[in-house]
Amino acid sequence: MAFTRATGKHRRPSRLTRRSANMAGVAALATTGVIGGLTSPALAADSDISADAAHAVQDTGLTQAIVIGDSLADQIAAQADQQKRAAVKAEAARKAEAERKAEAKRKAEAKAKAEAEARAKKEREERAAKERAAREAERKRLGGYTLPVAGSVVTTGYKTGGNLWSSGSHSGVDFRAASGSSVVAVGAGTVVEAGWGGAYGNNIVIRMNDGTYTQYGHLSSLGVSVGQSVASGQQIGLSGSTGNSTGPHLHFEARTSPEYGSDMDPVAYLRAHGVNV
Structure with missing residues (x-):
């Protein structure tokens, strides 16, 4: 069985014409048992079989075929387009997630x-503060003054009279100190005398950094030498x-020069x- 159209009519049949032709072709195929086994409700109910397929259904003695119509092709195209859009959306989401992670990584690295x-x-500031504190402590140590014998007191005052001194009076002060007590420089300076000093016994004279001089007498031993720099304490x-x-004690003098006779009040000096004191 064949379907024909008028000679010279090459224009695609209308949808209604295609539907009629399709239905007729399906009926014809059904009489031959070709589509008796089709089970798809969509194809059985409303399948747009193309007009060319309708013309192709002829009594040729061969198995007759059905060409899928426009409706199913549109569905397939729509499905493909939907899948494409889904893939594009998924790729955009993947890129967005990758950018989010990269941005989070950049922020973490920056933090x-x-x-x-x-x-x-903070470490630099703390180190600088410690260095300043150390310099200040050193400055105070070098520039500060202290007692020549820690915790001691004056037992014989300045200018005390008596025949114990050749000049008739005490040219310094005596600090109480048991034999072997530590004697320190009252301030920073340079040793200008260290050795035997006659009536002073073992003595040390220091030129202080401010230009004055201090003397330490009656020592049992000396711990510095001439030319040596000493710090306060x-x-x-x-x-x-x-x-x-x-008896054991420390004789201490303050002078304006290293020479005997240039003494000044040691207590007032300190x-x-x-x-x-």
């Missing part, structure tokens, strides 16, 4: 860098009773430098 820089800055010897002495 870690900022924290490391903050720690380094540095041990220079041990107390004793050498020279013109009636107090002027902040020492509590």
Whole structure:
């Protein structure tokens, strides 16, 4: 069985014409048992079989075929387009997630860098503060003054009279000190004399950094030598009773020069430098 159209009519039949032709072709195929086994409800109910397929259904003695119509092709195309859009959407989501992770990584790295820089800055500041404190402590140590014998007191005052001194009076002060007590420089300076000093016994004279001089007499031993620089509080010897002495103590003088006779009040001198005497 064949379907024909008028000679010269090459225009595609209308949808209604295609539907009629399709239905007729399906009926014809059904009489031959070709589509008796088709089970698809969509094809059985409303399948747009093309007009060309309708013309192709002829009594040729061969198995007759059905060409899928426009409706199913449209469905397939729509499904393909939907899948394509889904793939594009999935790719966009993947890229967005990758960008989100990259941005999170950049932020984490920037945060870690900022924290490391903050720690380094804090460490630099703490180190600088410690260095300043150390310099200040050293400055105070070098520039500060202290008692020549820690915790001692004056037992014989300045200008005390008596025949114990050739000049008739005491040219310094005596600090109480048991034999072998540590004697320190009252301030920073340079040793200009270290050795036997006659009536002073073993003695040390230091030129202080402010240009004045201090003397330490009756020592049992000396711990420094001429030309040596000393710091405030540095041990220079041990107390004793050498020279013109009636017992262990430290004879301390403050002078304007290294020579005998240039003495000044040692207590006033120490107090002027902040020492509590």
